[in-house]
Amino acid sequence: MYRYDDFDRNFVAERVAHYRSQTERYLAGKLSDDEFLQLRLRNGLYVQRLAPMLRVAVPYGTLSAKQLRMLAHIARQYDRGYGHLSTRQNMQFNWPDLAEVPDILEDLATVEMHAIQTSGNCIRNVTTDEFAGAARDEHVDARPYCEIMRQWSTNHPEFDWLPRKFKIAVTGATTDRAAIAVHDIGLRAGLDAHGKVVFDVYVGGGLGRTPVIGSQIYSGLPVQHLLTYLESIMRVYNRYGRRDNKYKARIKILVRAMGAEAFKAKVEEDWQDIKDGPSTLLDAEVERMVAAFEPPAFEKLENDTDALDKLRFEHPEFGRWLKHNVKPHKQSGYAVVVLSTKVTGVPTGDVSDEQMDAVADWSERYSFSELRISHEQNFVLPHVPMQHLFNLWQAATAQDLATANVGLLTDIICCPGGDYCSLANAKSIPVAEAIQQRFDDVDYLYDLGDLDINISGCMNACGHHHVGHIGILGVDKKGQEFYQISLGGHSGHSGLPPSLGQIVGPSVAREEVTDVVAAIFEVYLQHRLEGEQFLSCFNRISIDPFKEKVYANAD
Amino acid sequence: MPTLIKAAADGWAIASETESADIQWQAPEDWNSGDALLLTVDLEPLAEYAQAERIAIEFPAFNDGRALSLAVLLRTRLGYTGELRAVGAVHEDILHYMVRCGFDAMEIPDDRNVQIALELIRPYSNVYQGTVDNPEPSFRRMQRG
Numbered sequence: 001m002y003r004y005d006d007f008d009r010n011f012v013a014e015r016v017a018h019y020r021s022q023t024e025r026y027l028a029g030k031l032s033d034d035e036f037l038q039l040r041l042r043n044g045l046y047v048q049r050l051a052p053m054l055r056v057a058v059p060y061g062t063l064s065a066k067q068l069r070m071l072a073h074i075a076r077q078y079d080r081g082y083g084h085l086s087t088r089q090n091m092q093f094n095w096p097d098l099a100e101v102p103d104i105l106e107d108l109a110t111v112e113m114h115a116i117q118t119s120g121n122c123i124r125n126v127t128t129d130e131f132a133g134a135a136r137d138e139h140v141d142a143r144p145y146c147e148i149m150r151q152w153s154t155n156h157p158e159f160d161w162l163p164r165k166f167k168i169a170v171t172g173a174t175t176d177r178a179a180i181a182v183h184d185i186g187l188r189a190g191l192d193a194h195g196k197v198v199f200d201v202y203v204g205g206g207l208g209r210t211p212v213i214g215s216q217i218y219s220g221l222p223v224q225h226l227l228t229y230l231e232s233i234m235r236v237y238n239r240y241g242r243r244d245n246k247y248k249a250r251i252k253i254l255v256r257a258m259g260a261e262a263f264k265a266k267v268e269e270d271w272q273d274i275k276d277g278p279s280t281l282l283d284a285e286v287e288r289m290v291a292a293f294e295p296p297a298f299e300k301l302e303n304d305t306d307a308l309d310k311l312r313f314e315h316p317e318f319g320r321w322l323k324h325n326v327k328p329h330k331q332s333g334y335a336v337v338v339l340s341t342k343v344t345g346v347p348t349g350d351v352s353d354e355q356m357d358a359v360a361d362w363s364e365r366y367s368f369s370e371l372r373i374s375h376e377q378n379f380v381l382p383h384v385p386m387q388h389l390f391n392l393w394q395a396a397t398a399q400d401l402a403t404a405n406v407g408l409l410t411d412i413i414c415c416p417g418g419d420y421c422s423l424a425n426a427k428s429i430p431v432a433e434a435i436q437q438r439f440d441d442v443d444y445l446y447d448l449g450d451l452d453i454n455i456s457g458c459m460n461a462c463g464h465h466h467v468g469h470i471g472i473l474g475v476d477k478k479g480q481e482f483y484q485i486s487l488g489g490h491s492g493h494s495g496l497p498p499s500l501g502q503i504v505g506p507s508v509a510r511e512e513v514t515d516v517v518a519a520i521f522e523v524y525l526q527h528r529l530e531g532e533q534f535l536s537c538f539n540r541i542s543i544d545p546f547k548e549k550v551y552a553n554a555d
Numbered sequence: 556m557p558t559l560i561k562a563a564a565d566g567w568a569i570a571s572e573t574e575s576a577d578i579q580w581q582a583p584e585d586w587n588s589g590d591a592l593l594l595t596v597d598l599e600p601l602a603e604y605a606q607a608e609r610i611a612i613e614f615p616a617f618n619d620g621r622a623l624s625l626a627v628l629l630r631t632r633l634g635y636t637g638e639l640r641a642v643g644a645v646h647e648d649i650l651h652y653m654v655r656c657g658f659d660a661m662e663i664p665d666d667r668n669v670q671i672a673l674e675l676i677r678p679y680s681n682v683y684q685g686t687v688d689n690p691e692p693s694f695r696r697m698q699r700g
Contacts, residue, residue: 005699005700007681007693007697007699010680010681011679011681011682011683014678014679014680015679017678018678018679022648025671030668030671031648035617035646035648038617038618038648039648121618151683151693152683152684152692154683155679155682155683156683156684157623157651157652157655157656157682157684157686158620158623158624158627158652158655158656158686159620160620160652161618161619161620161623161649161652162620163620227692235624235627235628238620238621238623238624239621239624239625243619243621273631273632274631277690278685278690278691278692278695279684279685279690279692281694282694282695284694285694285699288694288699288700
């Protein structure tokens with residue numbers, strides 16, 4: 001993992017002091033609500049329906065045991081004993097006191113953490129594959145490049161006041177677990193013929209009320225040019241992106257209005273001036289970052305499948321967990337473990353201080369003190385020796401973190417929705433819960449197979465509903481909460497090109513959502529071929545049979 | 556009347572009122588080489604602007620970042636070296652970005668506190684990026700790690 005040097009430490013300390021003085025000026029009446037809003041957003045603080053919400057940055061979803069213990073401490077000390085894993089791999093606290101936020105930031109700084117640029121119209125936390133550095137299908141570990149971009153984008157003099165928020169995602173694996181196609185900038189890292197790291201650059205993807213798949217504007221960008229090329233993209237967006245209408249201010253609208261080719265030409269024109277300039281990355285800097293993410297000291301271990309098979313036979317529930325929550329590791333004898341937070345009755349992504357402490361303990365015991373937060377709102381232990389899987393499973397079961405449902409129907413992605421968020425049109429947590437309750441038959445769940453249900457409480461799409469195999473969007477119809485259902489979306493992690501969901505038909509009331517979902521499953525189970533997953537089946541038979549079934553009894 | 560603060564050899568200070576009094580700012584359509592030029596944030600940085608006596612960029616709102624990019628282009632692409640002044644909705648919390656993007660004079664509006672503004676010009680002793688006032692990013696400027 002990357003460790004702060006004195007430079008980083010000084011910077012974060014000065015940032016906390018700066019924000020403390022801004023908070024004091026606000027509380028003393030020297031800054032208006034609107035002025036302070038812009039400043040507190042850039043330090044992670046929203047004011048929500050019930051209370052402020054503080055979003056703590058977890059850069060590219062990577063945490064140490066010590067850092068997670070600090071988050072547990074913050075949950076206990078300043079909040080109500082829990083935190084929320086966000087779909088951008090960050091952690092949110094829903095009940096901090098505005099005046100105490102500088103103290104929280106000071107505590108975070110002691111473990112090399114902050115809340116800088118986790119909201120506001122600026123470059124947000126760069127996200128990547130939650131299995132980076134561990135996945136068997138990885139070509140390039142994206143984390144060193146994420147850290148380079150974290151530093152470059154932090155308090156950037158020119159790009160902290162953009163038309164709208166800006167999100168960058170990177171993948172370095174065959175399977176894109178970072179959903180790069182639906183980000184403002186998506187980067188696919190690979191190796192060129194000489195083994196040098198290069199990036200394919202995509203721009204203008206996004207969800208929200210105008211979902212778009214990003215366009216590729218550069219193929220094989222050499223790593224030394226990464227920051228200058230990004231600078232040119234940002235400059236074109238900062239200058240020409242719309243500022244008159246916040247719903248048309250994202251880069252995707254600009255790219256679409258100009259056309260991807262014209263946008264690219266504008267970027268290239270700017271880039272000619274700064275390419276090979278002082279912001280060109282030095283080999284030494286790249287090497288420093290790569291060294292920070294050197295693999296841990298793996299032992300030489302065998303893949304002991306016989307022992308696991310025996311335990312699997314004796315403990316069928318452990319077997320299910322192995323099948324769904326344990327992923328292949330690039331190092332033999334090791335596995336990647338996903339700790340599911342999706343338990344019926346608990347709001348999606350909510351974790352208690354006790355669970356955080358437990359996960360921190362396990363990461364020390366079993367995973368070189370390292371852990372991750374996934375955009376599916378689960379914890380990941382990236383490097384677990386296979387011989388410890390059974391012990392870990394038992395411990396995780398006792399903490400309600402071993403539901404064997406990763407990738408299945410009940411592993412729902414869900415935003416906080418109308419229960420917490422002031423933007424939401426409708427509640428989302430009760431919808432997720434109703435689905436989890438309705439489909440609680442384990443055999444049925446496993447029979448349905450890989451299925452992403454994504455729920456957003458409004459068209460800002462924090463629950464990524466456009467890229468759910470089944471997407472559910474809360475809408476407001478004359479003051480009533482309704483839900484629009486779409487099918488067939490995915491962000492590219494099924495080995496297919498990414499696609500956006502298609503709307504099944506008119507929206508339905510909350511109490512009808514589970515019936516609609518049940519009807520969709522019926523169609524799938526009736527039409528699927530041997531071993532065919534939901535998404536493949538949908539692509540083969542199209543949306544029509546689903547429409548017919550769902551609206552069969554409508555007038 | 557707004558208060559002008561300027562970069563001087565020994566730091567930033569309030570400039571004398573006479574410095575602003577006689578300037579005849581011209582919009583690009585009325586501007587001739589050697590005049591003081593007033594730009595809005597949506598304009599392109601034309602090469603001849605490097606011949607301006609001085610340039611002001613008007614912030615339409617304190618959180619509009621276009622002025623920052625325009626300033627960078629005037630300083631880097633055009634190589635403009637004269638006074639670059641921020642006018643309009645100039646806010647004390649944006650000053651440190653302005654300085655790093657090449658502004659060397661700011662008009663602090665009457666409803667803002669000039670003393671606070673002077674204290675907020677450089678809240679950070681070190682920054683990650685290369686910028687107009689120091690083109691080398693931290694990884695070139697010093698030994699990191």
